[in-house]
Amino acid sequence: MKAKTYPFFFTLESLPPRNIKAQSSPKRRVVESALALLAGFAPPLTAQEIWSNKSDLGRRWQPVAVQTASPGRAWLLGEGGCPEVDRLIPLAHNLPLTVQTWDAAVEFRARLTSAMNVTFPLWSDLATLYDTVICEQEYFGRLGQWTEPAWIQGAGPGTMEQLAVFRRLQFIIYGLLPMEYKRLQAGPFLKEVIAKMKSPPEEEGFEGGPQKKVFLYGTHDTVMVPILHVLGVFQGQPSYGSGLILELLASSKSSKSQNRTTTVRMSFFNVTADDVRFSALPFNGSKTFSGRCSAGDCDLGSVEESLRQYLPVDIELECGLKSGNEDSRNSSRTTVLLLVVALVLAIAGNVGLLSAQCCVSPKRSGYQTM
Secondary structure, three states: HHHOOOOOOOOOOEEEEEEEEEEEEOOOHHHHHHHHHHHOOOOOOOOOOOOOOOOOOHHHHHOOEEEEHHHHHHHHOOOOOOOOHHHHHHHHHHHHHHHHHHHOOOHHHHHHHHHHOOOOOOOOHHHHHHHHHHHHHHHHHHHHOOOOOHHHHHOOOOOOOOOOHHHHHHHHOOOOHHHHHHHHHHHHHHHHHHHHHOOOOOOOOOOOEEEEEEEEEOOHHHHHHHHHHHOOOOOOOOOOEEEEEEEEEEEOOOHHHHHHOOOOEEEEEEEEOOEEEEEOOHHOOOOOOOOEEEEEEEEHHHHHHHHHOOOOOHHHHOOOOOOOOOOOHHHHOOOOOOOOOOOEEEEOOHHHHHHHHHHOOHHHHHHOOO
């Protein structure tokens, strides 16, 4: 996949594992997804990287570190404790689109309650129900251990299609919540991207050639979608394993950074059961960047200015975790890296390449056995 799409960038010399920085949500399924993606993304290609010639594993796989943060401080990937986000999320229940969709399904909800003997007080409960059934069907179906719950037929024709309406609604709503929500949920990641792209470039890499850095972030679709909304490129719920790619392209090979012209390119890869498809996301097709970006690619300064209102200054302070008098130096500290010539940020979905990990045990969900 990488060689076909990026034949010049992803070469043996330009992508040793030590030039990759991978970060993940602390959730186990996301860490496993990131590890699986890296296994295919950076296989051992040199004699030094092949750590054993006695097995296929040693010739086909090499370890690449994946970093995580403690759950209470994982703001970068949307899992840090943020009371302000918790306060803003319930606003979704009273949005006009939410109320309209909920009211239009009154007869369906009555049939579903009767079939399951379960009350669903919130629209988001129906979205969760749909997601649970789909995950269980995908995982346990492969093992030959899944049968359709009786309540699906008991609730009448089109039950899953009507539940899917609420699942899609969940991802649309992320774009309708106040700007403060998007700033706190998507902003830490976007701030990190811009900081990495602005790092001082150096021409020489670890192996004497051009050093090209790759940063991979593994997270959830519920974190990716607010980012897509902020970027103005939301196209629906991402499939598991899909990703957003942001590349920084330098127009000059001069060692003097002031002589470089840097532009950002944005694309998306969608994972299906049979294929991985890449599609360009032109900046001039996004309302977020329409005032400053007139082409498909956009210069880094214009990207930063377009996103500035979404970039938190002090995430702990803005989340309400500390007062303005406390020292904010730790929370605003940025890591300076060596070189960014082409920056790829792939946000893996909940599952990535390990689709079995998406699923919820029927004992936990309660839906499989009803």
